[in-house]
Amino acid sequence: MIQSMTGYGKSVVTYGDKKINVEVKSLNSKALDLSARIAPLYREKEMEIRQMVAGALIRGKVDFSIWVEREAHADATPVNKVLVENYYRQIKDISAATGIPEPQDWFSTLMRMPDVLLKTDVEELCDEEWKVASKAVQSALENLVDFRRQEGEALQKKFEEKLDNIASLLAAIEPYETSRVEKIRMRLVEGLKKIPEAEYDKNRLEQELIYYIEKLDINEEKQRLANHLKYFRETMAEGAGVGKKLGFIAQEMGREINTTGSKSNQAEMQNIVVKMKDELEQIKEQVLNVL
Incomplete structure (x- = not known):
């Protein structure tokens, strides 16, 4: 199952008179773009925190915050x-x-007079407190990953729907494709009949017609597009971390659809190609959110 890069996770734990809050939000990005706001007491652990985030989230624009709330009596200087x-x-x-x-x-x-407020000793982070805080960080990250999975499930259903639509539209082209050969032939013959003095070799006409039809043949494009649709589904089944790969496949699908459109010389076929492009564009928009 694919995962979305959009997610949210939060965790709150207590340690003594402190309430440790961790919040993580993520949006789509080409790489891991981490912005961290860390309470002064935990800044010595910033590298460790960043490694935890990178290991869990892999990619995305991530906004991470950890802060501490104290009981009212503990805050008074x-x-x-x-x-x-x-x-x-x-x-x-x-x-x-x-x-x-x-x-x-x-x-x-x-x-406002000097030294009226008593100076307190600088607080140091102990191993026990960091153990509690790091569990809060891990819990928030797990919650965000769960959120990403749920979003990814919805995205995958959307992709399956769009892929089915493109496959149906691809099949809808075939009747027009088989009938256009005769239409092209009739159009050429009728055009020649309008010129009474024109003389032509029927065999040569048939050869030229075959050559012309071969240039307009879209069987290869249809086969490649069908393969891309299948490969897109197989790639989604691989799980998380395939967003960029899906983007590349969508680009290849676009090339085949565009080539099909350029070879389509019938309004009905071109209308179908436009619908296929619309379905693919929706895939391209959403694939940017896939991890």
């Missing part, structure tokens, strides 16, 4: 109360000694 009181007394003393008015907003003034 401690205030140095002793230092605040000290600043307060000093400012009041300076105001009384110099006559400078005291601040209107004491709280804002005091909170």
Whole structure:
């Protein structure tokens, strides 16, 4: 079963007072185009994260995010109360000694003073926490791959439908193809009859007619197109990672359809070719989303 390059996956785990969130989104791209937003604590693991993403997703424009939420009490930075009181007394003393008015907003003034907010130690990532976080990353990637499979299943059904339509249209050409030989012959003979003084060798006319018909013969194009339709189906059955290959096959299908159209000298045949091109164009549009 083929996979789409469009997908979404998310995972949330807890570690102590932390809630670790991982979110991964992907769209179609010719190669792996990874954009990663990583919480400061996990930046030392960025290369490992990128390897995990590349191994799971292979290709696509990927937007990866990992961030941490904490309990409200854990986020609060401690205030140095002793230092605040000290600043307060000093400012009041300076105001009384110099006559400078005291601040209107004491709280804002005091909170802007140096070292009022206590500095906390730099947090280090421990092996236990990274083990939990890496499982969250893996889970989000697995969810995205599942999403891709579901999208791929829908794409494959769409492709099967379009391939069937092209095969039916290809078969619909045959009646017009077999009757056009006689139509061409009659048209040439009628044209010659309109010129009474014209003399021609019937055997030579038949030879020229055969040569002309051979130039318009589309049996080879029909056979190659049928082979391409079969090969497209077989390639889809190979599974994920065949998007580029399917794109190449679709291009070859287009060449055969175009050649058939250029050799079709009947309006009915040309109308069928136009319908085949429309079906193929829909395949080409969607094959860009296949992994």
